[in-house]
Amino acid sequence: MALTSQDIERVANLARLELRPDETERVLGQLNGFFALVAQMDAVNTDGVAPLAHPAAVLGQVALRLREDIVSEPNQREASQVSAPAVERGLFLVPRVIE
Amino acid sequence: MSTDLHDLSVADLAAKLAAKEVSSVEVTQHFLSRIEQNTGLGAFLATDSAVSLAQARAADVRLAAGERTPLLGVPLAHKDIFVTRDFPTTAGSKMLENYRSPFDATVVGKLGQGVPGQGPGAGMVTLGKLNCDEFAMGSGNENSAYQPVLNPWDHTRIPGGSSGGSAAAVAARLVPAATGTDTGGSIRQPASLTGITGIKPTYGRCSRYGMVAFASSLDQAGPMARSALDCALLLSNMSGPDLDRDSTSLDLPVFDYATDLIAASSGGTRATGLKSLKDLRIGLPRQFFGAGCSADVLQAVRAALAEFEKLGATLVDVDLPLTELSIPVYYVIAPAEASSNLSRFDGVRYGHRAASYGDLTDMYKKSRSEGFGDEVTRRIMIGTYVLSHGYYDAYYLKAQKIRRLIAQDFQTAFTQCDIIAGPVSPTVAWKIGENASDPVASYLADIYTLSSSLAGLPGMSVPAGFGAHNMPVGLQLIGNYFKEAQLLGAAHRFQLATDWHTLAPKGT
Numbered sequence: 001m002a003l004t005s006q007d008i009e010r011v012a013n014l015a016r017l018e019l020r021p022d023e024t025e026r027v028l029g030q031l032n033g034f035f036a037l038v039a040q041m042d043a044v045n046t047d048g049v050a051p052l053a054h055p056a057a058v059l060g061q062v063a064l065r066l067r068e069d070i071v072s073e074p075n076q077r078e079a080s081q082v083s084a085p086a087v088e089r090g091l092f093l094v095p096r097v098i099e
Numbered sequence: 100m101s102t103d104l105h106d107l108s109v110a111d112l113a114a115k116l117a118a119k120e121v122s123s124v125e126v127t128q129h130f131l132s133r134i135e136q137n138t139g140l141g142a143f144l145a146t147d148s149a150v151s152l153a154q155a156r157a158a159d160v161r162l163a164a165g166e167r168t169p170l171l172g173v174p175l176a177h178k179d180i181f182v183t184r185d186f187p188t189t190a191g192s193k194m195l196e197n198y199r200s201p202f203d204a205t206v207v208g209k210l211g212q213g214v215p216g217q218g219p220g221a222g223m224v225t226l227g228k229l230n231c232d233e234f235a236m237g238s239g240n241e242n243s244a245y246q247p248v249l250n251p252w253d254h255t256r257i258p259g260g261s262s263g264g265s266a267a268a269v270a271a272r273l274v275p276a277a278t279g280t281d282t283g284g285s286i287r288q289p290a291s292l293t294g295i296t297g298i299k300p301t302y303g304r305c306s307r308y309g310m311v312a313f314a315s316s317l318d319q320a321g322p323m324a325r326s327a328l329d330c331a332l333l334l335s336n337m338s339g340p341d342l343d344r345d346s347t348s349l350d351l352p353v354f355d356y357a358t359d360l361i362a363a364s365s366g367g368t369r370a371t372g373l374k375s376l377k378d379l380r381i382g383l384p385r386q387f388f389g390a391g392c393s394a395d396v397l398q399a400v401r402a403a404l405a406e407f408e409k410l411g412a413t414l415v416d417v418d419l420p421l422t423e424l425s426i427p428v429y430y431v432i433a434p435a436e437a438s439s440n441l442s443r444f445d446g447v448r449y450g451h452r453a454a455s456y457g458d459l460t461d462m463y464k465k466s467r468s469e470g471f472g473d474e475v476t477r478r479i480m481i482g483t484y485v486l487s488h489g490y491y492d493a494y495y496l497k498a499q500k501i502r503r504l505i506a507q508d509f510q511t512a513f514t515q516c517d518i519i520a521g522p523v524s525p526t527v528a529w530k531i532g533e534n535a536s537d538p539v540a541s542y543l544a545d546i547y548t549l550s551s552s553l554a555g556l557p558g559m560s561v562p563a564g565f566g567a568h569n570m571p572v573g574l575q576l577i578g579n580y581f582k583e584a585q586l587l588g589a590a591h592r593f594q595l596a597t598d599w600h601t602l603a604p605k606g607t
Contacts, residue, residue: 008480015438015483016445017476018464027480033539034481038427041497044504051499054316055302055555056347058506059580065346072343079201085452092447095459 002032104129105272106603109173109329110357112275116162116172123162123172127155127224130174134226134273140254141246142268143176146227150185154211154224161222169357170210170336171222175276178265179228180235181207181320182309186225190311191233191243191261194450194470204309205344206278206320206337214341221336226274230264233472234441235285235313237261238541239534242474247531250293251604252570256528259289265323266293272607276324276333280310281558282317283429284523284548290323290560291523291573296590296600297323298330300583302555303349306341314436315347317429317552326600327561327590331356334583351581359584360591376410376592382417382516387547392525395566400522403563403574403593407520410596412589417512417519421505425550428505430542431485431498432553437475438482444470474538506554509579518589519577522547523560527570551577561590562599571599 008028012019019027052058077090086093104126107115115121131148151174158172182188182200189195205214213220232242240248240263248263250256251271258267262279266289269277279286281299290297298321305320312318322333339353381404388397408414446452446466453465471479485494512519525544534541551558557580560573574593578586594600 003484007484011480011484011487014487015479016442016460016463016467017471017479018468019476023476027477030477030538031480031484033537034430034542037539037542038431038494040424041427041431041494041501044421044424044501046497046500046504049500049503051496052503052506053499054347055506058555059301059303059349065342065350067343076201079199080448082201083198083449085446085450094447095456095462097459 003028003035105133105275107275108326109170109275109324109332112173113169113171113332117167119162123155123158123224124152126172127151127174127226130226130274137271137273139249140251140267140271140273141248142230142264142271142273143227144179144189144191144230144245144264145186147186151224151226158222158224168221169332172224173275174224174226175210175278175333176226176229176265176268176274177207177278178231178262178280180231180280180311181278182311183207183225183228186228188228188311189245190235191231191245192470192472192475193244194444196451198449200309202309205306205341207309209339210278210333210337229262229268229277232261232263233475234311234437235261235280235282236437236474236478238284238288238544239529239531240264240289241531241535242472244472249531250528250570251607252293253528253568255530256570257292257531259292259524259528261285262289262323266290266295266297269293269295269323269325270604272603276322276329278320278337279323280318280320281552282314282433283552284545286321286323287523287548287558287560287573287575288545291575292528292571294562294571294573294599294602295323295325296327296330296559296561297321298334298559298583298586299552299557300334300338301349301557301580303347304338304557304583306345306348308341308344312440314433315440316436317433326594327587328357328360330559331360331587331591334587354584356584356587360587363588364591364595376407376412376589379412379518379589380516381407381412381414382512382519383414384417384419384422384512384519384521386419386422387521391546392522393567396522396524396526396572399564399566399572400574403561404520406597407589407593410592415516417515419508419512419550421501421508422546422550424501425505425553426542426546428498428501429545429549429553430481431494432502434478434482435486435495436482438479438486441471441475441479446470477538502553505550509551509554509556513579518582518586521575523573523575527566527568527572547575556580557583557586559586559590561593562602564599
């Protein structure tokens with residue numbers, strides 16, 4: 001099953017990426033090459049095998065650890081916003097969303 | 100001084116500092132000038148001598164006060180995947196150009212100035228941030244958005260990746276040690292290709308807090324240095340529980356690998372590590388010694404294994420039948436996790452934002468497409484596709500099922516042996532640009548490191564001689580869960596009997 005340019009455009013949109021037409025073609029070729037490799041997985045019988053999401057499950061620590069829901073960090077608003085592209089009065093600026 | 104400071108091991112530097120034969124400021128200045136003289140290697144993305152020297156002065160104050168923690172005042176550098184308050188953090192990406200973290204990664208804090216609520220830290224001095232593949236995605240360091248890193252053994256070849264800057268800096272003796280991260284081989288493979296020693300511990304040993312996330316169920320930090328003993332010193336000080344900050348951090352006490360190593364090798368009876376290689380069974384997976392591995396690499400690996408035999412170890416054949424399948428399994432799972440992790444780069448809170456855009460969605464798309472390089476884009480595309488409706492079961496879930504089978508195969512193998520050994524990489528370091536045209540072909544070169552990553556097992560690379568073009572070859576040692584002490588012990592005994600790890604590239 002080979003991917004098409006439409007698949008690439010659909011996935012790029014889901015991933016919030018914008019590919020130029022020449023990039024779409026290149027990525028299409030590379031992904032088709034990649035999924036030819038992935039097809040090897042079909043040959044493995046995995047009936048009755050539970051998916052392993054995480055090595056922690058093998059290590060016997062299945063349940064995610066929870067901590068108390070308390071503030072543990074000092075307020076670092078300014079340090080956190082130093083690297084923000086657009087900030088005004090402590091708020092992150094984005095294009096208008098609601099008219 | 101008969102030996103230059105940069106020729107000393109971490110252990111020897113620490114001893115000299117403790118004996119007040121040299122100050123941390125002097126050591127730091129020495130390494131900073133070496134870094135400055137070797138910028139052509141491309142190993143560093145950021146240095147700041149004022150910051151490093153201030154840390155060195157603080158270490159000297161602690162030393163003068165009589166404090167004797169094992170690494171106090173010894174300098175190192177961090178892979179640019181670890182966030183740092185005092186240096187910029189880019190993860191090798193244009194997306195994070197000029198990014199400044201408000202906090203230090205736990206590993207950085209533990210080795211340096213301390214982690215809030217967890218004590219003072221080892222007091223090591225940070226020399227700067229090391230180049231790497233963009234978001235740690237790559238095996239040759241050619242995916243760095245800034246510059247490629249050159250292999251100190253041959254400047255026309257790659258140093259391996261993704262921790263290529265770390266490996267090159269240690270090999271060229273610009274730093275006594277460095278941190279790295281390993282998702283599918285990113286510590287072991289560059290260590291192998293540059294002739295240094297590196298260990299990826301059991302998944303969860305080192306906190307992932309403050310490591311820019313690539314694939315969260317695989318990412319693990321580890322040390323890179325010239326010897327197993329130096330790696331042991333580093334690992335003892337960078338691992339340990341971080342329960343409030345990383346939900347996958349193992350709740351196991353910190354282990355003093357270095358003291359154990361020294362005690363065990365001098366016949367200490369209380370050491371829990373390896374006391375002798377006499378009872379050690381080394382498993383050789385048939386699948387690691389086949390036609391896929393080049394003859395020069397196999398020759399060096401077999402010679403190293405013969406040395407282990409001479410030291411008393413027994414070699415046994417084992418099977419890891421799904422070794423080849425680890426490539427598609429890894430390259431489905433890692434990109435799936437990456438596509439999710441990298442969705443945080445939206446041009447709003449940090450990172451690159453496009454100069455011109457229309458609405459919010461357009462801003463996301465333009466900012467992300469401009470900020471991410473080709474390989475990162477490719478992996479986000481793969482990950483998004485395998486997680487999308489209609490494909491999730493066939494790809495992602497199927498890969499996770501085979502992942503369990505791979506982990507089980509290791510446990511079967513470990514009923515027949517104590518550690519598993521083989522090559523790290525099927526070839527020595529390749530020429531810069533040689534694999535650039537076919538990214539999928541380069542995934543195949545990760546074959547010997549991916550399976551242990553998928554299982555979450557500890558693994559290391561130990562210098563084992565030289566292959567084609569006089570380039571270094573590493574021996575891979577894979578241990579069972581939590582068996583880092585055994586791995587380091589085996590490597591240490593090998594290094595007491597061989598001198599591969601002491602050799603430096605010409606002109607170093």
